[in-house]
Amino acid sequence: MAQTPHADPGLVCPLHKADMSEVCHKCPLWVQIRGTNPNTGEAVDDWRCAIAWLPMLLIEGAQQSRQAGAAVESMRNEIVERMDIQMQAGKLLR
Numbered sequence: 001m002a003q004t005p006h007a008d009p010g011l012v013c014p015l016h017k018a019d020m021s022e023v024c025h026k027c028p029l030w031v032q033i034r035g036t037n038p039n040t041g042e043a044v045d046d047w048r049c050a051i052a053w054l055p056m057l058l059i060e061g062a063q064q065s066r067q068a069g070a071a072v073e074s075m076r077n078e079i080v081e082r083m084d085i086q087m088q089a090g091k092l093l094r
Helices: 020-026 050-093
Strands: 030-036 043-049
Touching (some): 030 050, 043 050
16 A cells, blocks of 8 residues: 655644644545546646545536536437427327
8 A cells, every 4th residue: 555645834723733744644644546637627637635635626526516507408309399299299199
C-alpha cells in the first residue's frame, strides 16, 4: 500500500489546531479524489481534507441529478409520444 502523502506546510487544520503537514496524513478525513472537476472539466487526482472536497462534490452531485432528471423527462416524453401513436392507430382500426 502506498504511503499517504503529507499536506503542504503553512496552513493550520481547523480540527487539529496544528500545521496540516504534521497532522493530515494521519487523519481519516485526508482522502484522495480522482475524477473530473465539474467546474473546469480538467482531471483531478489529489489528496485533500474531505471537508475541503465537499463543495466540488456537491456541485458534481447536483449536475448528476440534473442530468438524471433530464433523461427521465426525455424518456417520459418518448413514451407519451409512442402511446399517442398507439392510441391513434387503435382509433383508426375501429
